[in-house]
Amino acid sequence: MPVATHLMRTLRLSFHATHARIAAGTALLLTGVLFCAPTAALAQVYDLPLVGFKSASATVKRTDGTYDIIVSLSAAQTKTTITVQYAVTGGSAVSPQDYTIPAGSSGTLTFPAGTTDQTITVVITPNPVPHGDSTVVLSLSNPINANLDINTFTLTIQDTIPTSATVAFDYSPYEEVESNGVAWISVTMTGTPTGPVSVNYSTSDGTANSDPKKGAVNYLPASGTLTWAPTEAGTSKWFTIVLVDDGNVDLTLTVNLTLSSPVNASLGSPSTAVLNILDADTICPP
Numbered sequence: 001m002p003v004a005t006h007l008m009r010t011l012r013l014s015f016h017a018t019h020a021r022i023a024a025g026t027a028l029l030l031t032g033v034l035f036c037a038p039t040a041a042l043a044q045v046y047d048l049p050l051v052g053f054k055s056a057s058a059t060v061k062r063t064d065g066t067y068d069i070i071v072s073l074s075a076a077q078t079k080t081t082i083t084v085q086y087a088v089t090g091g092s093a094v095s096p097q098d099y100t101i102p103a104g105s106s107g108t109l110t111f112p113a114g115t116t117d118q119t120i121t122v123v124i125t126p127n128p129v130p131h132g133d134s135t136v137v138l139s140l141s142n143p144i145n146a147n148l149d150i151n152t153f154t155l156t157i158q159d160t161i162p163t164s165a166t167v168a169f170d171y172s173p174y175e176e177v178e179s180n181g182v183a184w185i186s187v188t189m190t191g192t193p194t195g196p197v198s199v200n201y202s203t204s205d206g207t208a209n210s211d212p213k214k215g216a217v218n219y220l221p222a223s224g225t226l227t228w229a230p231t232e233a234g235t236s237k238w239f240t241i242v243l244v245d246d247g248n249v250d251l252t253l254t255v256n257l258t259l260s261s262p263v264n265a266s267l268g269s270p271s272t273a274v275l276n277i278l279d280a281d282t283i284c285p286p
Contacts, residue, residue: 066123174274222241253276
């Protein structure tokens with residue numbers, strides 16, 4: 001047979017053999033070379049269990065202490081030991097300022113026969129100075145006797161603002177005679193703050209009116225922010241409300257007082273209060 005004809009027949013057979021079973025094996029064409037691989041060996045690759053993270057992500061609070069990342073097999077093996085390597089491969093968190101992994105930032109997980117789960121424990125570092133959320137990214141690689149499933153995991157460390165300080169009104173109700181022209185409202189910060197404390201205050205109409213479009217004005221609206229240094233725990237800050245004597249004989253009128261948006265503190269009780277405006281014309285002389 002001519003050499004060219006023999007070569008063409010060989011190439012045709014090689015092409016068709018890639019799609020057909022041959023005796024006890026499967027024919028594969030790699031870079032123009034024909035060889036046979038046992039079918040049982042190929043089937044074994046597809047029969048391997050999957051190894052991967054149990055989930056792709058999780059979120060923890062900085063105050064949670066620890067978090068266990070689970071790496072699982074799709075099925076326990078009765079005779080074969082399975083291993084897979086893990087490593088920290090990214091994220092904005094920094095070790096040890098934000099976290100530590102006691103077993104190391106990289107290593108090998110081993111699944112003895114009959115087991116399905118292994119854990120990577122992450123210890124969260126408490127941080128008294130809030131600096132925003134951060135992430136740790138871990139990856140799996142180089143499995144032995146298994147195929148990879150979910151191979152990337154992201155742990156988000158959610159920042160918290162620890163505080164034992166509170167802010168609250170000192171009284172409710174406050175009272176002032178309208179002819180005095182001003183009411184002083186006190187707010188106290190207590191506890192042990194972790195930084196400068198502030199809280200917003202505001203007024204709103206009760207039975208008293210601050211809108212000239214609605215009639216006689218009884219007071220001027222007030223809003224703003226009160227602040228404390230961390231060393232001022234137990235002290236009071238004040239804001240004022242201007243009272244307007246409308247010359248009319250009124251019953252006691254009310255103004256609603258509200259605290260909101262505390263920083264480095266929580267709202268104590270009461271965080272809402274009432275100012276009673278007493279009419280001088282209805283107060284009897286002694």
